[in-house]
Amino acid sequence: MYNELKVPPRILLGPGPTIANPRVLKAMTTPMLGYMDVDFVEIMDDVVTLLREVYGTKNKLTFPISGTGTSGMEAALANIVEPGDRVIVGVNGYFGGRIADIAERCGAVVTPVKAEWGDIIQPEQIIDVCDKVSPKLVAIVHGETSTGILQPLDDIIDITRKYGAFFLADCVTTLGGQPVDIDERGIDIAYSCTQKCLAGPPGLSPVSFSERVVDAIRKRKTRIQSFYLDVELLEEYWTGDTRKYHHTVSMSLIYAIREALRIIQEEGQSARYIRHEQNAAALIAGAEAIGLKPVAAARYRLPMLTTLRIPEGIDDATMRNRLLQDYNIEIGGGLGVFAGKAWRIGLMGDAANEQNVLLVLNAIEKLLIEFGVTVEPGTAVSAAAAVYHNSE
Amino acid sequence: MYNELKVPPRILLGPGPTIANPRVLKAMTTPMLGYMDVDFVEIMDDVVTLLREVYGTKNKLTFPISGTGTSGMEAALANIVEPGDRVIVGVNGYFGGRIADIAERCGAVVTPVKAEWGDIIQPEQIIDVCDKVSPKLVAIVHGETSTGILQPLDDIIDITRKYGAFFLADCVTTLGGQPVDIDERGIDIAYSCTQKCLAGPPGLSPVSFSERVVDAIRKRKTRIQSFYLDVELLEEYWTGDTRKYHHTVSMSLIYAIREALRIIQEEGQSARYIRHEQNAAALIAGAEAIGLKPVAAARYRLPMLTTLRIPEGIDDATMRNRLLQDYNIEIGGGLGVFAGKAWRIGLMGDAANEQNVLLVLNAIEKLLIEFGVTVEPGTAVSAAAAVYHNSE
Numbered sequence: 001m002y003n004e005l006k007v008p009p010r011i012l013l014g015p016g017p018t019i020a021n022p023r024v025l026k027a028m029t030t031p032m033l034g035y036m037d038v039d040f041v042e043i044m045d046d047v048v049t050l051l052r053e054v055y056g057t058k059n060k061l062t063f064p065i066s067g068t069g070t071s072g073m074e075a076a077l078a079n080i081v082e083p084g085d086r087v088i089v090g091v092n093g094y095f096g097g098r099i100a101d102i103a104e105r106c107g108a109v110v111t112p113v114k115a116e117w118g119d120i121i122q123p124e125q126i127i128d129v130c131d132k133v134s135p136k137l138v139a140i141v142h143g144e145t146s147t148g149i150l151q152p153l154d155d156i157i158d159i160t161r162k163y164g165a166f167f168l169a170d171c172v173t174t175l176g177g178q179p180v181d182i183d184e185r186g187i188d189i190a191y192s193c194t195q196k197c198l199a200g201p202p203g204l205s206p207v208s209f210s211e212r213v214v215d216a217i218r219k220r221k222t223r224i225q226s227f228y229l230d231v232e233l234l235e236e237y238w239t240g241d242t243r244k245y246h247h248t249v250s251m252s253l254i255y256a257i258r259e260a261l262r263i264i265q266e267e268g269q270s271a272r273y274i275r276h277e278q279n280a281a282a283l284i285a286g287a288e289a290i291g292l293k294p295v296a297a298a299r300y301r302l303p304m305l306t307t308l309r310i311p312e313g314i315d316d317a318t319m320r321n322r323l324l325q326d327y328n329i330e331i332g333g334g335l336g337v338f339a340g341k342a343w344r345i346g347l348m349g350d351a352a353n354e355q356n357v358l359l360v361l362n363a364i365e366k367l368l369i370e371f372g373v374t375v376e377p378g379t380a381v382s383a384a385a386a387v388y389h390n391s392e
Numbered sequence: 393m394y395n396e397l398k399v400p401p402r403i404l405l406g407p408g409p410t411i412a413n414p415r416v417l418k419a420m421t422t423p424m425l426g427y428m429d430v431d432f433v434e435i436m437d438d439v440v441t442l443l444r445e446v447y448g449t450k451n452k453l454t455f456p457i458s459g460t461g462t463s464g465m466e467a468a469l470a471n472i473v474e475p476g477d478r479v480i481v482g483v484n485g486y487f488g489g490r491i492a493d494i495a496e497r498c499g500a501v502v503t504p505v506k507a508e509w510g511d512i513i514q515p516e517q518i519i520d521v522c523d524k525v526s527p528k529l530v531a532i533v534h535g536e537t538s539t540g541i542l543q544p545l546d547d548i549i550d551i552t553r554k555y556g557a558f559f560l561a562d563c564v565t566t567l568g569g570q571p572v573d574i575d576e577r578g579i580d581i582a583y584s585c586t587q588k589c590l591a592g593p594p595g596l597s598p599v600s601f602s603e604r605v606v607d608a609i610r611k612r613k614t615r616i617q618s619f620y621l622d623v624e625l626l627e628e629y630w631t632g633d634t635r636k637y638h639h640t641v642s643m644s645l646i647y648a649i650r651e652a653l654r655i656i657q658e659e660g661q662s663a664r665y666i667r668h669e670q671n672a673a674a675l676i677a678g679a680e681a682i683g684l685k686p687v688a689a690a691r692y693r694l695p696m697l698t699t700l701r702i703p704e705g706i707d708d709a710t711m712r713n714r715l716l717q718d719y720n721i722e723i724g725g726g727l728g729v730f731a732g733k734a735w736r737i738g739l740m741g742d743a744a745n746e747q748n749v750l751l752v753l754n755a756i757e758k759l760l761i762e763f764g765v766t767v768e769p770g771t772a773v774s775a776a777a778a779v780y781h782n783s784e
Contacts, residue, residue, distance in 0.1 A: 031411065034409070
């Protein structure tokens with residue numbers, strides 16, 4: 001027989017999941033409703049409206065896919081890509097690579113536009129490749145969780161539009177922590193997740209498709225290869241007048257995202273974005289004060305996820321294990337080329353606060369001193385505290 | 393601004409979701425853990441072990457897909473089917489049709505084996521078609537939620553094996569409410585859901601693949617068209633020694649399924665199966681006593697879902713709306729050919745109990761009387777009570 005579930009009280013400061021807001025956890029204790037219950041349909045409508053707000057869009061086809069962020073990525077690609085379609089993918093980190101992989105599985109002819117991990121994709125690179133391949137779709141990661149880069153989108157969207165292609169933005173890490181502004185920017189397809197800056201549990205992937213893309217999907221020559229992710233069917237359930245059954249969505253996760261989005265509405269989007277930026281600034285000030293260097297250049301840093309180079313002579317796994325075991329703090333290790341070379345510290349959603357910044361800086365500093373690095377105790381926390389002091 | 397979530401206290405006696413066990417809802421308030429946290433990996437291992445128990449299998453590749461039942465259906469098919477593969481699908485209800493649809497989207501050449509909705513697929517039909525098409529896969533729905541049929545599997549599995557094909561069973565409705573017995577029966581691929589007889593929230597799809605099927609998947613000539621559902625990648629995260637990252641599973645839903653499976657272990661599988669059968673028997677006795685006729689023949693009835701023909705002159709929507717509004721009871725309407733012609737009453741998981749049987753029979757009886765049907769008040773409840781009395 002198995003015991004009752006018990007988990008350690010982790011302070012989750014990695015690449016996600018972040019700490020879920022207690023109100024969101026409480027919402028999940030709400031009893032089930034039928035997937036066609038009028039009361040449930042109202043809750044679905046709330047979620048759609050609130051998602052449109054945080055995404056900055058009037059797109060009718062805005063709703064959560066019943067799966068995690070990667071299912072949203074796959075839904076985005078599987079619906080618009082037909083076999084043989086030319087797709088340009090910015091690959092400057094792990095998740096760009098994943099987009100390319102999935103697009104190929106959908107039958108796309110993918111042209112990757114590469115940059116070093118930790119650099120941004122340059123608009124000129126996109127022009128060059130658009131000239132060569134006349135793409136149907138250009139796909140870019142807005143916030144690359146593997147490198148800590150916040151990719152500027154506006155120039156690339158202009159170029160994409162000029163070449164008559166659709167623009168896809170991976171907003172898995174940015175939604176709820178930085179403006180996505182779908183309509184203002186002219187993003188055609190976006191997807192995200194719930195366990196990062198929305199501060200909910202993982203399990204849903206909010207997606208949004210522009211009317212232009214929906215038109216193109218309706219004119220496909222081939223069937224969408226996935227039934228589960230087929231937005232023409234999902235549209236009927238999520239936004240149709242008839243609410244035709246497609247699959248049984250997870251009431252619990254719908255309750256959770258509704259509450260998470262309600263909390264964002266209460267805080268206000270711009271206040272929330274500024275909070276993410278300020279806490280990242282304090283974290284970086286503290287980290288730099290004890291000799292930890294950010295991977296990303298200052299102007300392209302992702303506020304909700306900071307990558308720091310691991311100093312020479314410090315063992316990645318030892319540090320992260322000690323943080324977890326001694327302090328209950330989880331930070332992320334490096335992915336791909338950054339494995340063993342960088343730490344990823346996430347300050348996402350509720351977790352983007354002063355308490356966590358001071359906690360993690362203090363813990364890292366103490367361990368670095370224990371591992372033989374020469375640092376005056378309190379250096380990191382003082383530097384961070386100064387940032388908070390100055391921003392008041 | 394939106395109000396706090398409030399939902400009516402529905403008694404869910406439809407085709408699912410069923411009422412989630414309160415212990416399962418409570419488990420979902422457990423805080424998040426990192427997807428690689430040693431404590432979370434232990435919880436994942438518990439889920440795998442408990443799933444193997446309820447599925448009756450030693451299959452290594454047994455775990456929940458991060459999506460609802462339909463995602464499990466798609467995972468099952470997308471992994472084994474390669475373009476051009478011949479697949480036989482039993483179609484005697486809505487979900488057999490869905491299997492055929494998804495198999496075609498995976499590139500299969502599908503041969504449907506049809507029976508009337510409400511009838512079973514006969515083994516002889518499978519022999520005939522196997523002779524003609526030499527299939528790679530035979531796919532059958534174990535419990536057809538659209539018709540209330542419990543399909544006998546053993547003869548069809550023997551035939552499938554004789555023709556050298558793999559056997560897939562859709563156990564969405566049966567798992568946790570009737571024996572699936574993967575190993576004893578020789579099922580190669582099975583999938584289910586969490587919101588029916590496991591009495592959890594929707595959102596996960598427990599799947600199991602036999603070693604034979606896993607071998608065949610490893611020898612595929614083409615890539616699996618879905619990255620999200622690619623079991624070779626999922627295997628590394630769920631059961632590999634290295635636990636390689638694939639996607640961020642929903643901690644909350646993993647906590648939920650662990651608790652749901654723990655409750656099944658406590659009750660004991662055979663006690664649980666008998667409970668489902670006894671409550672179905674009482675429901676049917678009560679229904680028949682007031683003139684409601686089951687769609688399915690007595691020997692093929694699905695204990696967790698009873699389909700009843702709607703009497704002449706009674707309006708389907710009116711009855712279901714009144715049950716919902718006056719009694720907070722949800723029952724299901726008919727799907728497909730049974731739309732407007734049958735009701736679907738689910739007694740699944742915890743909801744399969746005497747209290748619910750008496751409640752729903754009493755409410756239906758009162759409404760039928762109100763709608764002009766001649767019935768002596770108390771007839772349905774007396775007939776059901778007699779079944780409980782006799783089975784004590």
